[in-house]
Amino acid sequence: MDPEAARSARESLDLAFHMSNILNTGLDRHSLSILIALCDLGVNPEALAAVVKELRKEKPPSQ
Amino acid sequence: MDDEEEQKKLPDLVKALVHNLLSQKLPPNSPPLNPNSPEFQNSLRYAHRILSSHLTPSITPDAASIAESIKRRLATQGKSSEALSFADLYTKFASKATDVDNKWALLHLFNIISQDRKTAAKSQLDASNLLPNLTLSDNNVTRRIDNRGWNDGVLLLAKDPENRRDIAFREFVKLVKEENDVTEEAMVTDVLYACQGVDGKYVKFDSEDDCYVLLDSVRVSRSTRSMVHKLCELGVLFKKVIGYIKQSMDRFPAEDVGTVGQAFCSALQDELCEYYKLLAVLEAQSSNPVPLLCESASSRNYLSLRRLAVWVAEPIVKMRLMADLVEKCRVLRGGAMAGAIHLHARHGDPLVHEFMKRLLQRVCSPLFEMVRRWVLEGELEDIFAEFFIVGQPVKAESLWREGYRLHDAMLPSFISASLAQRILRTGKSINFLRVCCEDRGWARAATEVATDTGATARRGGFGYGETDTLESLVDEASKRIDKHLLDVIYDRYKFKEHCLAIKRYLLLGQGDFVQYLMDIVGPELSVPANTISSFKLAGLLETAIRASNAQYDDPDILDRLRVKMMPHESGDRGWDVFSLEYDARVPLDTVFTESVMARYLRIFNFLWKLKRVEHALIGAWKTMKPNCITSNSFIRLQSTVKMQLVSALRRCQVLWVEINHFISNLQYYIMFEVLEISWSNFLSEMEVAKDLDDLLAAHEKYMNSIVEKSLLGELSQSLYKSLIVIFDLILRFRSHADLLYEGIHELQARITESSLSSRDQKKTRKQLNDKSAEQGSWIADGRKALTQRAGEFLRKMEQDLDAISKEYSSLQEEFISQLPVQQHVDLKFLFFRLDFNEFYRRVVS
Numbered sequence: 075m076d077p078e079a080a081r082s083a084r085e086s087l088d089l090a091f092h093m094s095n096i097l098n099t100g101l102d103r104h105s106l107s108i109l110i111a112l113c114d115l116g117v118n119p120e121a122l123a124a125v126v127k128e129l130r131k132e133k134p135p136s137q
Numbered sequence: 138m139d140d141e142e143e144q145k146k147l148p149d150l151v152k153a154l155v156h157n158l159l160s161q162k163l164p165p166n167s168p169p170l171n172p173n174s175p176e177f178q179n180s181l182r183y184a185h186r187i188l189s190s191h192l193t194p195s196i197t198p199d200a201a202s203i204a205e206s207i208k209r210r211l212a213t214q215g216k217s218s219e220a221l222s223f224a225d226l227y228t229k230f231a232s233k234a235t236d237v238d239n240k241w242a243l244l245h246l247f248n249i250i251s252q253d254r255k256t257a258a259k260s261q262l263d264a265s266n267l268l269p270n271l272t273l274s275d276n277n278v279t280r281r282i283d284n285r286g287w288n289d290g291v292l293l294l295a296k297d298p299e300n301r302r303d304i305a306f307r308e309f310v311k312l313v314k315e316e317n318d319v320t321e322e323a324m325v326t327d328v329l330y331a332c333q334g335v336d337g338k339y340v341k342f343d344s345e346d347d348c349y350v351l352l353d354s355v356r357v358s359r360s361t362r363s364m365v366h367k368l369c370e371l372g373v374l375f376k377k378v379i380g381y382i383k384q385s386m387d388r389f390p391a392e393d394v395g396t397v398g399q400a401f402c403s404a405l406q407d408e409l410c411e412y413y414k415l416l417a418v419l420e421a422q423s424s425n426p427v428p429l430l431c432e433s434a435s436s437r438n439y440l441s442l443r444r445l446a447v448w449v450a451e452p453i454v455k456m457r458l459m460a461d462l463v464e465k466c467r468v469l470r471g472g473a474m475a476g477a478i479h480l481h482a483r484h485g486d487p488l489v490h491e492f493m494k495r496l497l498q499r500v501c502s503p504l505f506e507m508v509r510r511w512v513l514e515g516e517l518e519d520i521f522a523e524f525f526i527v528g529q530p531v532k533a534e535s536l537w538r539e540g541y542r543l544h545d546a547m548l549p550s551f552i553s554a555s556l557a558q559r560i561l562r563t564g565k566s567i568n569f570l571r572v573c574c575e576d577r578g579w580a581r582a583a584t585e586v587a588t589d590t591g592a593t594a595r596r597g598g599f600g601y602g603e604t605d606t607l608e609s610l611v612d613e614a615s616k617r618i619d620k621h622l623l624d625v626i627y628d629r630y631k632f633k634e635h636c637l638a639i640k641r642y643l644l645l646g647q648g649d650f651v652q653y654l655m656d657i658v659g660p661e662l663s664v665p666a667n668t669i670s671s672f673k674l675a676g677l678l679e680t681a682i683r684a685s686n687a688q689y690d691d692p693d694i695l696d697r698l699r700v701k702m703m704p705h706e707s708g709d710r711g712w713d714v715f716s717l718e719y720d721a722r723v724p725l726d727t728v729f730t731e732s733v734m735a736r737y738l739r740i741f742n743f744l745w746k747l748k749r750v751e752h753a754l755i756g757a758w759k760t761m762k763p764n765c766i767t768s769n770s771f772i773r774l775q776s777t778v779k780m781q782l783v784s785a786l787r788r789c790q791v792l793w794v795e796i797n798h799f800i801s802n803l804q805y806y807i808m809f810e811v812l813e814i815s816w817s818n819f820l821s822e823m824e825v826a827k828d829l830d831d832l833l834a835a836h837e838k839y840m841n842s843i844v845e846k847s848l849l850g851e852l853s854q855s856l857y858k859s860l861i862v863i864f865d866l867i868l869r870f871r872s873h874a875d876l877l878y879e880g881i882h883e884l885q886a887r888i889t890e891s892s893l894s895s896r897d898q899k900k901t902r903k904q905l906n907d908k909s910a911e912q913g914s915w916i917a918d919g920r921k922a923l924t925q926r927a928g929e930f931l932r933k934m935e936q937d938l939d940a941i942s943k944e945y946s947s948l949q950e951e952f953i954s955q956l957p958v959q960q961h962v963d964l965k966f967l968f969f970r971l972d973f974n975e976f977y978r979r980v981v982s
Contacts, residue, residue: 082233089226098251099254101250102161110243113243115147126253129184
């Protein structure tokens, strides 16, 4: 990736992260970037939301 | 990237996501997550299962509308600053992030996650326990049914294993569909049409019942029907309002709608503009789906009838109010209209109150502008007769009293009567100054007021609700204009000097002038009225002025003094018709109007009569005064005749003294207790008078006090009549007394003559022959006959005097007895003066 594209990608990520914070989604930057990528691949956002919700609800895996 | 590569990337991304999410929940110090642990594998499988469920998104992929809905939700939750910054971020995001393709998906994702978190945080109450959002779209339901079979992919279904809810729901939808021919969306559209006064497909205007009705042929549930009916009230009201506006505007050039009416229409139109805006927004929204976000999310049109009912709740209140006003104001105009609208403004509901205030501010602005111009410029700018002051063309002298008046019907109730009175007077003063006084100084006073009250006096500077400002403006203006007016009246037109002149000449205050006038005019006035030349009298008046101190008076004042002959009937003597007149020119004729001058005339006539009687008495006294020449000449008379003579003289003197006592005291009373006291009261009231009305009132009071106290009023008519009879009697007494003394002088002359030579006797006889037959006949007889004649004459005179004396005492008794019973005027001082030693009271009792 050329530096120009990388920078614009980071800016977009920043903006998205801000929005997600305002909406209080509780997503961290890394998860957000993955989710953006998934959305770009055409995955249904409602399904993605369900995944996020379900996985958060689940008890932490016992070690 | 081609598809294959994408498909390869997907599992990796999912794995990363799951790893990320799970590791977030780990306690901070725990070892990193093992990607190979069974729990992780489970979660990963679960995630894959969810993702592979070919759920289609429930909303249209429109990033802007989703962003809008998020923003609105934030705003309604009271986080307006967040809403703003979100909108800001979104616009940046939309323009910059070119590499993110599925912006809507991302936003949607955020939205769902944030709502999920909130519901999870709020309570453990699961949304799926509630009724699902009822939607009548088919595919949604069928999809749910299709989705059956997934065990844990969709929670809603998982918690309802039998899926009874969905079955019931499907049945409900079927039922609803059977009942309704028309979808709710179509109904909403129709209602929105109706709200603009246009017939829809199903909702038509029924002119008979004056309302919008849903066509009978359309089969809908009863609740929908009543809901539609309720909502369409707005349409009916709207029709009313728009009809009124149209009607007013149509007839505007031809008929006079008036500026207030126009302002009202324009204000209504502005309100309708707001309403149109709302309708436009609603219409735009009606076809848009609302982004509803939860598991049971189902897309449906934003506006249902119920939502619409909420939206129009406020407009309907306003519209109802407007329709009400329109109904009330249909026949009203101008101030009356503003007043009628004002009656509605006293409303407890702040919404209504605010609305009415806004409306009234517009409606009243022409009215207040008229007040401003009237108060500051004296202009009656009222083409449509809307103002509460109306002017009428009158002559200059009645401009003040009749030129302008309040039109009560046009007086809006928010202007109090006293304020209206002050407004009226201020403008009237300006007009009076302009028309009658030809004065320009008021303009400066008005400018001062304008600058003093500052910005408020600007055109349209004050409006409804600022009654205090209006009041202070009016106060300030009236104070200055009135002061200026009084200054002009006093200084330039010398009101006080003219009043004094009237008092001195018409009310006989200038003694030497009156005395002299009486002296020289008296002989002229004894002849019948129709033979008197008023030119000659005018000349005599002039002479009287020159001969008295009046000559030093202001020539302008003397110039106004005229002789006036009242209309006379046959048999009237000059005394009855002679009067003086004072010519009060513009602008003083506002005070000295014709009716006021007529009352002055009456007072003058009375005073003139009194003066004449006094003058006659003094004339009698001149002849009656005893002196030694007369008394010496009586010595040679026979004792019987002498006794007779002395008794006749005595009787005459006594009567004279009695009459003189009466007249001089009456005159004292009139001069000092009526005229002077009234004058001094009038002077002090003149000092404190603040405006012309005060001055007029003071003058009126002055006149009334004189008229009442001089017994000229309605209530003292009987007293006045008896007084006039007494006056007549006194004049008769005077002629008798003259006769008596003439006889006595004659007798005297005869006696002296008899002792003179016969030549002289002859001469005298010749002279006396020219006199009256009775007197002439004395001389012919001898001394004896003379004595006899004298005895007869004296006896006759004595009888006459007796009769007069009797009549006089009965008249005077009657007059005096009436004095204490007068209720309306205080005559006890007069009574006391006339009867100071209770002589008459004793006689009466």
